[in-house]
Amino acid sequence: MNELQPLLLTVAALLATVLASRVIVRRQVRRLADWLRLSRTGEPPPPPPTRAGALMNPLIREAEALAKDLAKAQESAVQEARLRSQADALWTAERLRGHVHAKLAGRPLVVVANREPYRHAHSGSKIEVVMPASGLVTGLEPLLRACGGTWIAHGDGDADRETSDENGRLKVPPENPQYALRRVWLSDEEDKGFYSGFSNEGLWPLCHIAHTRPVFRPDDWARYREVNAKFAEAVFEEIEGQTEPCVLVQDYHFTLLPSLIKERRPDARVALFWHIPWPNPEAFAICPWQKELLHGLLGADLIGFHTQDHCNNFLDTVDRVLESRVDRARFAVKRAGHETLVKPFPISVAFPETPAREPAAAARAAREKVLRAAGREDEFIAVGVDRLDYTKGILERFRGVERMLDLYPEYQGRVVLFQIGAPSRMALAGYRDFGEAVAAEAARINARFKGPPPIVVLSRHHSHDELKPYYLAADACLVTSLHDGMNLVAKEFVAAREDERGVLILSRFAGAARALRDALIVNPYDADAVAEALRTALAMKPDAQSLRMVRLRREVRENNIYRWSANLITELAAVRLPAGV
Ligand code: ADQ
Numbered sequence: 001m002n003e004l005q006p007l008l009l010t011v012a013a014l015l016a017t018v019l020a021s022r023v024i025v026r027r028q029v030r031r032l033a034d035w036l037r038l039s040r041t042g043e044p045p046p047p048p049p050t051r052a053g054a055l056m057n058p059l060i061r062e063a064e065a066l067a068k069d070l071a072k073a074q075e076s077a078v079q080e081a082r083l084r085s086q087a088d089a090l091w092t093a094e095r096l097r098g099h100v101h102a103k104l105a106g107r108p109l110v111v112v113a114n115r116e117p118y119r120h121a122h123s124g125s126k127i128e129v130v131m132p133a134s135g136l137v138t139g140l141e142p143l144l145r146a147c148g149g150t151w152i153a154h155g156d157g158d159a160d161r162e163t164s165d166e167n168g169r170l171k172v173p174p175e176n177p178q179y180a181l182r183r184v185w186l187s188d189e190e191d192k193g194f195y196s197g198f199s200n201e202g203l204w205p206l207c208h209i210a211h212t213r214p215v216f217r218p219d220d221w222a223r224y225r226e227v228n229a230k231f232a233e234a235v236f237e238e239i240e241g242q243t244e245p246c247v248l249v250q251d252y253h254f255t256l257l258p259s260l261i262k263e264r265r266p267d268a269r270v271a272l273f274w275h276i277p278w279p280n281p282e283a284f285a286i287c288p289w290q291k292e293l294l295h296g297l298l299g300a301d302l303i304g305f306h307t308q309d310h311c312n313n314f315l316d317t318v319d320r321v322l323e324s325r326v327d328r329a330r331f332a333v334k335r336a337g338h339e340t341l342v343k344p345f346p347i348s349v350a351f352p353e354t355p356a357r358e359p360a361a362a363a364r365a366a367r368e369k370v371l372r373a374a375g376r377e378d379e380f381i382a383v384g385v386d387r388l389d390y391t392k393g394i395l396e397r398f399r400g401v402e403r404m405l406d407l408y409p410e411y412q413g414r415v416v417l418f419q420i421g422a423p424s425r426m427a428l429a430g431y432r433d434f435g436e437a438v439a440a441e442a443a444r445i446n447a448r449f450k451g452p453p454p455i456v457v458l459s460r461h462h463s464h465d466e467l468k469p470y471y472l473a474a475d476a477c478l479v480t481s482l483h484d485g486m487n488l489v490a491k492e493f494v495a496a497r498e499d500e501r502g503v504l505i506l507s508r509f510a511g512a513a514r515a516l517r518d519a520l521i522v523n524p525y526d527a528d529a530v531a532e533a534l535r536t537a538l539a540m541k542p543d544a545q546s547l548r549m550v551r552l553r554r555e556v557r558e559n560n561i562y563r564w565s566a567n568l569i570t571e572l573a574a575v576r577l578p579a580g581v
Contacts, residue, residue: 091562092353093146099566100147103573108242109149112231112257113250114195116181117141118172119157127159129174133387133422133461135488136250136275139347143565144179152234155183156191167237184234186227193223195253196427203252206287207276208391210482212430216288228256228296235261243267246572249300251275256292259299262338266581271302271572273345276485277511278310281320294322298335301575304345304568306486306511311342337578343571346515347564349491351557352498359498366472370418374456380415380538383474385467385489387424388435388459393480393507393524394419395441398455400480400522400530402445405454407528408535413451415538417478418470422461435459471496476503476537480524484510490519494556500549503537505530515555518548 100109115134120127131137144151155161155168164170164183171177186194197220206214231254239245245265249257249272258270284290294317297303305311311331319326324335333340356362371377382401386392397419405412421438425431439457446453462470471477477493487510494504494516506512506519513521520533 090353090558091560091566093142093350093562096143096562096566097146100143100569103569104147104246108239108245109147109248109569110152110235110238110245111140111144111149111248111250112152112235112254113137113140114154114199114253116153116155116157116160116183117144117151118174118181119155120159120163121157122159127163129163130157130461131463133424135347135486138349138488138492139275139561139564140250142350142561143569145173146562146565148179150180150182150238152182152184152231152238154186154191154195156186161185182234182238184231186230190223190227190230192427193217193220194227196425198224199253200425200428201430202287203255204276204391206284207252207279208483209277209279209283210391212390214286216286221289225256228254228260232257232260232264236264239265239268244269244577246569247271248273248568248572256296257299259296262299267577269572269575269577270300271304271568272297272300273304273347273568274310274314274485275306275347277483278305278313278317280313281317284313284317285321290317290321294318298322298324298333298338298340300340302341302343302568302571304343304571306344306346307514308344310485310511311344314342341571341575345564345568346511346559347486347488348556348559348561349488349495350562351495351553351560356498359500363472363497363499363501366469369469370473374416374418376416376452376456378414378416378452380411380475381473382415382417382476382478382534382537383470383493384417384419384421384478384480385462385470385492386419386421388421388431388438389424390430390434391482391484393482394421394438396482396524396527397478397480397530398438398441398445399527400478400524400534401454402448403527403531404534405449407531411535411538412449412454415454416452417455418474419455419457420462420467420470421457421459423459467492468496471502472499474502476505476534478505478530478534479507479510479512480505480522480530481507481510482524484512486511488512490516491556494549494552497549497553500546500553501542502549503540503545504548504552505533505537515559516552518551518555 113136115132115137117131117137119130119132121130155164160183168183168185170181172179172181197217201215202220203214205212235247239247244267246269247261249270251274254272258272261268261270287293298318303314305314315326315328315331315333318324318333322335324333326333331342333342367381370381384394384397386394388394401417419442423435439459442455442457445455471493474493477490479487479490481487484507490504490506490510490512493502504516504519506516506521507524508521509524513519520536522529522533524530
């Protein structure tokens with residue numbers, strides 16, 4: 001027995017080991033099976049099973065790889081199904097045209113905006129036509145092109161009179177006329193008080209929380225009222241003899257127009273779209289004529305903002321300032337028997353539906369082109385595209401670039417920011433000074449670093465065709481507005497990136513940040529945050545860029561400018577006019 005004892009003990013130990021291994025292995029296999037089952041059913045990926053020694057490791061590694069492939073396949077199947085079911089729902093110019101014709105049922109569409117879509121100007125012995133740098137023009141032109149109608153605007157080009165008829169009318173676009181442009185003529189004094197003064201020194205800073213004081217002068221207010229009345233006359237002429245016309249008024253230049261139109265033409269359906277933010281009631285109360293502005297606006301049947309926050313601020317302001325009934329469940333204001341609906345319509349851009357044949361090659365060519373034009377050989381390209389306006393956070397952007405080069409000196413001499421800045425509102429000293437401040441800040445920063453200057457400022461208007469190579473060439477696009485209704489540059493960048501590369505750095509204070517969640521969202525006042533975002537963007541692997549860009553592109557494609565126009569027109573056409581008007 002004694003001789004057998006070691007043998008029995010060994011056998012027992014072996015059996016125990018085998019049994020224990022079986023239990024461990026069985027448990028691991030069960031966990032592995034559970035994990036695979038969960039991955040297969042598309043649950044959120046559970047943590048991989050803990051390793052059970054060398055025996056199971058190869059199997060677990062294979063299972064991990066399999067689960068990852070499965071997750072990817074599931075994601076693309078879901079994406080494909082979503083795209084398939086949305087293919088019908090995508091808005092195109094063609095679809096918008098049919099939709100608007102059906103909704104308006106022959107009623108004319110009139111758009112009123114201060115900015116004209118085409119300005120004629122003398123250039124030597126020739127007359128040139130320019131499409132101004134303006135988010136409003138970018139947003140509205142596709143609607144008029146698709147649906148026809150009349151755009152009423154201030155004719156401020158020095159060759160505008162000689163290119164329109166005696167009533168200020170002409171057909172545009174010049175190369176392929178699709179709608180009517182009706183120009184309104186303003187004297188220098190009117191332009192100064194209405195546009196530069198009340199609109200741009202008063203209402204613009206009032207509504208943008210960018211810490212520039214609004215200036216309200218009684219004379220400017222008088223001009224503002226006169227010019228609103230002048231535009232109302234132009235509207236009456238354009239809708240004369242038409243029943244139930246639809247009038248789409250644009251922006252803060254025309255707060256008084258809705259009431260003026262409705263008083264004389266109660267059968268008109270009137271909407272006003274506000275392109276800039278609406279501040280909180282305390283900030284708005286700075287304006288000495290806040291009651292008159294609100295009264296003017298509430299003549300509209302529909303008021304649109306980019307975001308729900310701006311709608312809420314507007315309703316709060318009305319509630320605080322005027323005798324009225326604010327219906328927060330329906331987002332409506334009732335006043336003296338008239339109802340105004342207040343809704344968000346996030347504006348967008350047209351999305352190219354015929355993709356480039358070789359988008360990656362196009363991006364490479366664009367890169368070579370913009371670098372060659374600047375005589376540079378940088379490894380990384382960042383771009384900023386703005387009107388030269390203090391709300392766009394251009395100086396803050398420069399400081400972010402400077403900080404990045406300080407924190408990560410290995411990037412010095414390897415990265416360039418092309419800042420494309422269209423001169424804007426040059427009649428105002430504040431804007432001229434700002435243009436100079438931009439140049440001076442770039443020079444200060446450039447002087448600090450050896451080698452090619454990190455910031456190149458291109459201060460001139462660029463056509464959309466000229467802008468595109470910069471969007472395409474960029475590793476990062478910086479949109480660092482201090483406050484912005486939406487910001488279309490962010491969406492233009494995304495729409496341009498058919499190669500699904502490039503990173504969008506976006507201010508949290510731009511309306512666009514609500515929907516473009518796959519951008520790197522920053523506080524532009526925080527130079528460290530901008531620097532870190534830029535570094536992250538430049539170091540981001542192509543796969544990670546692509547993941548974000550694909551999602552951004554889906555968002556902009558589905559919510560394009562045609563959808564914006566369709567929603568606005570649908571709401572406007574659905575307005576119920578009081579019986580007997
Ligand atoms: P903007 O303040 O004009 O618009 P944004 O939305 O960024 O701002 O649009 C600017 C437009 O001008 C873009 O289409 C851009 O391509 C163009 N642009 C900028 N710089 C240019 C340059 N150097 N040369 C040529 N074109 C240039 C206002 C509000 C925004 C809102 C829009 C639309 O302030 O918040 O998004 O209206 O509602």
